[in-house]
Amino acid sequence: MEFNKIEQLFEKYFEARTTEAEEQELRDYFSGGQVAEHLEPYRAMFAYFSDAKKERSIRQVPLKPRKTLYQWISVAAGIVLVAGIFFGKQYQERKEAEYAYLQTKKALGLLAENLDRGKEKVAYLQEFEDTKQKIIKNN
Amino acid sequence: MTQSEFVNLVMPFKDKLYRLAKRLLVSTEEAEDATQEVLMKLWDKKKGIGSYRNVEAxxxxxxxxxxLDRLKSKQSGNLKLVHSNYADDRTSLQKEVELNDSLEWVGRIMEGLPEQQKLVLQLRDVEQYDYDEISEMLDMKPTAVRVALSRARKAVREQLIKKHSYGIQ
Known part of the structure; x- marks a missing residue:
């Protein structure tokens, strides 16, 4: 009885029409001690399948390195950006100060020049005064 | 998703990925490489991981x-050597006789199957996934999965019978 059922399941198995439960039944049968002689060759097949399932991957997968590399790149980019803004601003400020200095110097130069010209004219006034004094003395 | 959450998510099926990779690539080292590569790709995509209905599949x-990509590039590249080694092993009758370990023999039979048949055997008979899951993983119709599986099982049977009757004589 039992054996007929196994035979039927076995045929169904090769047509890929067995359910998971039926395949479990077959596995149990072939892993048990009493396997019919003509089915004996297939014992190795089922034994191999369950044996193959025991294999394990032994390597640890490094998940961190890739991530930290990206992190460091972003940190470095951030530093470069901040430094760029800071030094760029400093440079710009220095340029502005230099420009203001030149403008001031130019303005002061202009002032001094005009002042000199004014002084020359004032010298004529002195001459006028001298002449006036001479006239007064003579009279 | 934190790293520990990710590890908890992938650990239950990491070995399955490895075994599938080994079924196709044969070499332990290459299977480990493939597993690592897939997990790292998955880690890179971790933000979108919640949107996948079935992360394992x-x-x-x-x-x-x-x-399959690795195998394709291997065939055109110099790594072909690895494969011709195996071919030598298999054709040598002397070695077949010496191969007493019947479990190892089944492994050799599976190695000789076409890739699609290897895949369905691995997923159904080793990992015991149901047909719907397998058809999702392989992007095949369930009926096509059954056809491939039936062919694969019969191919293994045929070679087992051949080996067995050879052993008796």
């Missing part, structure tokens, strides 16, 4: 695709 599909 998705990872299995990624592994399958990665390995």
């Amino acid at each position: 998705f990872a299995m599909t990624m592994t399958k695709n990665f390995c």
Whole structure:
């Protein structure tokens, strides 16, 4: 009885029409001690399948390195950006100060020049005064 | 998603990815490489991971695709050597006789199957996924999965019978 059922399941198995439960039944049968002689060759097949399932991957997968590399790149980019803004601003400020200095110097130069010209004219006034004094003395 | 959450998510099926990769690539080292590559790709995508209905099936599909790509580039590249080594082993009758370990023999039979048959056997008979999951992983119709599986099982049976009757004589 039992054996007929196994035979039927076995045929169904090769047509890929067995359910998971039926395949479990077959596995149990072939892993048990009493396997019919003509089915004996297939014992190795089922034994191999369950044996193959025991294999394990032994390597640890490094998940961190890739991530930290990206992190460091972003940190470095951030530093470069901040430094760029800071030094760029400093440079710009220095340029502005230099420009203001030149403008001031130019303005002061202009002032001094005009002042000199004014002084020359004032010298004529002195001459006028001298002449006036001479006239007064003579009279 | 934190790293520990990710690890908790992938650990239950990491070995399945590895076994699938090994089924296709044969070499332990290459299977470990493939597993690592798939998990790292998955880690890079971790933000979108919640949107996948079935992360395990998705990872299995990624592994399958990665390995098939590897095999394709291998065939055109110099790594062909690895394969001709195995071919030598298999054709040598002397070695077949010496191969007493019947379990190892089944492994050799599976190695000789076409890739699609290897895949369905691995997913159904080793990992015991149901047909819907397998058809999702392999992007095949359930009926096509059954056809491929039936062919694969029969191919293994045929070679087992051949080996057995040879052993008796």
